[in-house]
Amino acid sequence: MKRIDLSGQQFGQLRVLGPASMVNKHLRWNCICACGAECQVSGEGLRKGIAISCGCNQRKGRGNTTHGLNTGGTHPLAGTWSGIQQRCFNPNAQRYNRYGGRGITVCDRWLNGADGKPGFQCFVEDMGPKPTPEHSIERKDKDGNYEPGNCHWALDVEQARNRRTTVEVDLDGERVSLAEYCERKGLTYKIVHQRLSRGWSLEKASSPIVSPAQRPRAEARA
Numbered sequence: 001m002k003r004i005d006l007s008g009q010q011f012g013q014l015r016v017l018g019p020a021s022m023v024n025k026h027l028r029w030n031c032i033c034a035c036g037a038e039c040q041v042s043g044e045g046l047r048k049g050i051a052i053s054c055g056c057n058q059r060k061g062r063g064n065t066t067h068g069l070n071t072g073g074t075h076p077l078a079g080t081w082s083g084i085q086q087r088c089f090n091p092n093a094q095r096y097n098r099y100g101g102r103g104i105t106v107c108d109r110w111l112n113g114a115d116g117k118p119g120f121q122c123f124v125e126d127m128g129p130k131p132t133p134e135h136s137i138e139r140k141d142k143d144g145n146y147e148p149g150n151c152h153w154a155l156d157v158e159q160a161r162n163r164r165t166t167v168e169v170d171l172d173g174e175r176v177s178l179a180e181y182c183e184r185k186g187l188t189y190k191i192v193h194q195r196l197s198r199g200w201s202l203e204k205a206s207s208p209i210v211s212p213a214q215r216p217r218a219e220a221r222a
Contacts, residue, residue, distance in 0.1 A: 004043070006029055006043060006046060006047075007019070007029075009046075009089070010085060010088070010089035010106075010111065011031075011046045011047075011049070011051065011052060011089060011090060012049070012051070012052025012053060012082060012085055012086060012089070012090065013033050013052055013053040013054075013056075013082060013085060013119075013120075014031040014032070014033055014039075014041065014046065014051065014052060014053060014054070015031060015032050015111065015112065016029050016030070016031050016046065017029070017030040017031060017032055017038075018030055020040045021040070023042075026042050026043070026044065027042070027043055028040045028041060028042050028043070029041055029042075029043060029046065031046075031054070032112075033053050033054035033056060037054040037056065038054075039054040039055070047092075048092065049086075049090050049092045049093070052082065052085075052086070052090075053082075075120075075124070076129065076130065077120075077123065077124055077127065077129075077130070078120070080136070080137050081110070081119075081120050081123050081124075084106055084137065084146045085106055085111070087099035087100060087104075088100040088104055088105050088106050088146065089105075089106075104139075104143075104144075104145055104146070105145050105146070106145065106146040106147075107145055107146065107147035107148070109122050109126075109147070109148070110122055110123045110126070110146065110147070126148040127148075127151065127152075127153070128153075130153055131153055132155075134155055135153040135154060135155055136153070136154065137151055137152075137153065137154075138151065138152060138153070138154035139151055140152065167193065167196065169181050169202055170202075178192065178193060178196070185206060187206060192205045192206060
């Protein structure tokens with residue numbers, strides 16, 4: 001059987017350098033982790049998303065240096081950094097088709113590091129801490145990559161306003177995102193969006209919530 005060459009591919013925090021050796025008829029691959037450590041991993045473990053780091057994730061909380069930062073535990077941005085790599089490089093990731101599947105990638109600085117610093121440390125220094133736990137990473141250009149000039153921390157309402165699939169509506173003759181419409185009107189975005197998805201008009205979707213007993217029969221069946 002012809003083997004798939006994994007050289008150069010990224011799996012989580014691991015970048016495949018090249019084939020290593022055969023173990024029990026299974027080829028293992030030389031990889032480098034974003035923390036700077038090298039390791040050998042089976043091709044099956046990489047492809048199935050089982051192996052995504054050198055093991056530094058499992059060592060968190062034991063006073064070890066994690067991804068080049070002495071955290072003494074789980075760093076607040078570790079999940080964010082790992083998540084963007086999963087979306088861009090792991091075909092088995094839930095939202096891969098919206099990211100890596102359409103060519104979105106992560107810059108080399110955040111993957112392999114620069115100036116003697118590992119990738120994760122560069123990511124933390126470039127992004128800075130989250131303003132609040134509710135903030136998440138957002139790309140300014142939705143067709144651009146994860147890189148310093150294109151990323152910032154944003155709240156969910158900002159993300160919804162800038163999303164590629166953003167719903168736009170009319171507000172006093174102005175075309176705005178549904179998120180901005182709800183923000184100006186003091187409405188709950190999730191409720192209005194769900195109502196519009198059911199085929200409700202914007203006026204109806206913006207109306208106050210009433211109990212089924214108070215609704216006209218036609219509205220109750222909507």
